[in-house]
Each structure stands twice: as C-alpha cells, then as structure tokens.
Amino acid sequence: MDAATRSAFVESWGSMGALWGISRSMARIHALLLATREPLGLEEISDELGISRGNGSMCLKELRHWGVIRRVHLTGERRDYYIAEDDIWSMLFRIASERKKREFDPALAALRKALDSTPKEEDLVRERLGELEEILRAVERVLQRFLKSEEASLGMLKFLSASVPYPGSGKEKKEQG
Amino acid sequence: MDAATRSAFVESWGSMGALWGISRSMARIHALLLATREPLGLEEISDELGISRGNGSMCLKELRHWGVIRRVHLTGERRDYYIAEDDIWSMLFRIASERKKREFDPALAALRKALDSTPKEEDLVRERLGELEEILRAVERVLQRFLKSEEASLGMLKFLSASVPYPGSGKEKKEQG
DNA sequence: CCTAACGTTCAGAATGTTCTGAACGTTAGA
DNA sequence: TCTAACGTTCAGAACATTCTGAACGTTAGG
Secondary structure, eight states: OOOOHHHHHHHHHHHHHHHHOOHHHHHHHHHHTTTTTEEEEEHHHHHTTTOOHHHHHHHHHHHHTTTTTEOOOOTOOOOOEEOOOOHHHHHHHHHHHIIIIIHHHHHHHHHHHHHHTOOOOOOHHHHHHHHHHHHHHHHHHHHHHHHHHHHHHHHHHHHHHHHHOOOSOOOOOOOOO | HHHHHHHHHHHHHHHHHHHHTTOHHHHHHHHHTTSSSOEEEHHHHHHHTTHHHHHHHHHHHHHHHTSSSSOOOOTTSSSHHHHHHHOOHHHHHHHHHHHIIIIIHHHHHHHHHHHTTOTOHHHHHHHHHHHHHHHHHHHHHHHHHTTHHHHHHHHHHHHHHHHOOOSSSSOOOOOOO
C-alpha cells in the first residue's frame, strides 16, 4: 500500500470515528495499526500521525481496553509494540452496547413515565408520545436481539444484508411475546 | 402531565439528541412541543427552557427545516406559534440518511481504495481490511434497503422487531444480486 | 548506585461546539 | 410617519472536548 493511500485510509477512518463516538486520534491509530503488518511502537505511531506521545499513550491504552489492539514484546526490544486485533467487529459491537445503555435506555424510560402521567383528556399529547414510544420500543427490541451476542450479531448483520423478506406490501406477522 | 415529569422528559430527550447528532437545545424544544397540546411561542419556549431568544429562534428554524415542527398563526395574534408535527419518524429517518452520506460513505470508499492498493504479499493487512470491508458492505446494504423509503422503513423496523427469522444456527441464504 | 530509555499522567492549552444578546429588519397599528 | 412588538442574525462568550508536553515512576544496563 502506498503512503498516500494509507494516509487517506487513516484519515477517513479517523473522521468516521465520530460516527461511533470515539476520538479522532484513537480512530487514526487504530486505522494505522490495521494497515500495517509489522508491530509499531509508541514513538513511531506518534511521529507518523503527528500527535504527542502523551496522547498516543492514552489512546493506545483505551484501544487496548476496547480489546481491538494488542501489546506485543519483540525479543531483545525493550519497547512496547502494538498490533491490531482481528476482531474489528468487537469494537463496533461494544460501543453500540455502551451507547444504548447510556443514552437510549434513560430516554425511553423518561418517555414511558411521561406517557403514564399524561391524563386521558390530553388526546393529542398521548397520541404523539404513544407513537414515539412505539417507534422506540421497536428500536429497542431490534437492538436487544442484535446486541445479545457479539458473535451472533455479525451473522445477523450479514444475513439481513442479503435476504430478509421485508414486508413489501403484505401485512405484518406477530410471533413474539 | 405534571411539571416534574414533563421536565424529566424534556431533559432526557435533550440528552438523547447527541445520539442523533442534534444539539441539546433543539432536542429539548422538540420534546417540549411534543409534550404540549397548545401551540407555543418563541418567548414561552425560551423562558420555559431557560435559553436565549436567539438560540430558540435558530433551533425552531432548523426544526422546521427538518420538518418535525410546524409554524401556526392564531387568529388575532401577531406572534408565530409552533406545534410538533406527528411524524417523529421523519426526523430520525432524515438524520440517518444524512449521516450515512456524510460520514459512512467516504470512509467505505477510502477503505476500498486502500484494499485495492494493498499488494498481494501483504497477507495480514489484506485479511484485516477485507474483514472490515465485508462488515461495512453488509452495513451499507442494510442501510440502503432501509433508507430507500421513509414510509417503508418504519414498517420494516416494526417488522424486524417482531418476527424476523434470524439464522439461529442454520446457514445463510443468498437471493440478492 | 547512577543514568538513560521508556511509558504514564494530568494541568493547562488548543480546538470545536453551542449559546447569548445586542443590533437590525419588518410589520401592524396609531 | 412614528412606535413598539416581534423575528432573525451573527460576533464573540461560554462551554465541552481533545491534545500537548513537562514531570514523574520504573526498569535495564553499566
């Protein structure tokens, strides 16, 4: 891979970090390690990306915490080196789980409480909050099924992308309790 | 609905704004309008939420732009009033479409380019980037199908939440070109 | 024991995002 | 025409996030 392409990949992946909610630097380091066969040390990484050692150190720590990179030791070398783990899916999965718990669940709970305490005569409000609750409940169910198991979810994703019989114009079935 | 509950709902919805990528104030205004039967004016909204008129004005404009609130005029009143539209789904749908286009698509394109220009002998890197590409391609297909039509997508969501035959342990089918 | 190479931490700097409020334009009514 | 009520805008303030780099702890080798 030529330098320009590698750089483009690193930067794009860095930008997309915002989509998962991880910082630019973290995402760039991850991308660099993904795109490099040899283990890299802190200094190399920081120099290559033009960031400070301190920042690099913190990002590497956090990436290890997410389980997406691994620290390795080369014989005869004192430094720590890092390589990307193979399970990229793991990171996406964990971040999704975390965000659901921290951002989605509390909002849904508050919505339900608001709906409960809305008096009968508030027709319009009940209808609106009810519609919203229905949507979010559906989202929640999908997420629950999807986030149940890290392995299964990847299979589901691939399955869904290929062949789910979405209801084109037929009516919906219900099989679930 | 009592004041405390309404307030809790408004604040939770505000926090969840981050999940869709809209600002706290915008989300809070939207929540307030959802939870109120009567149309509200700029001044009432700003006072209730403790934000400036300027900010309120801008948020209302943007919310109108997303099509999730509507400006109404009360006879004999000079002020503009606002009420929530019923299609909350619309906002979620449009934001999702926009973010896919702006954040997801470029990253996938860069990844594909990186993969193309990775020489054959870089086994490990090709494998890693290949896995990532496979995941993102699956995500893209799901998003494409899902974001095709605003109406259909809501039906899909509810369908998926209830009865999709995810591949428990069977093998995947392919029907798509 | 001393030194140099290295990793880590965190206070404060830099940057990015959101909000405020004063200035301005518009309109209805006097 | 003038005034007051209203909506809008945007420069800069306030705030939040991310990054830097100096200080520090640890360890290997001398």
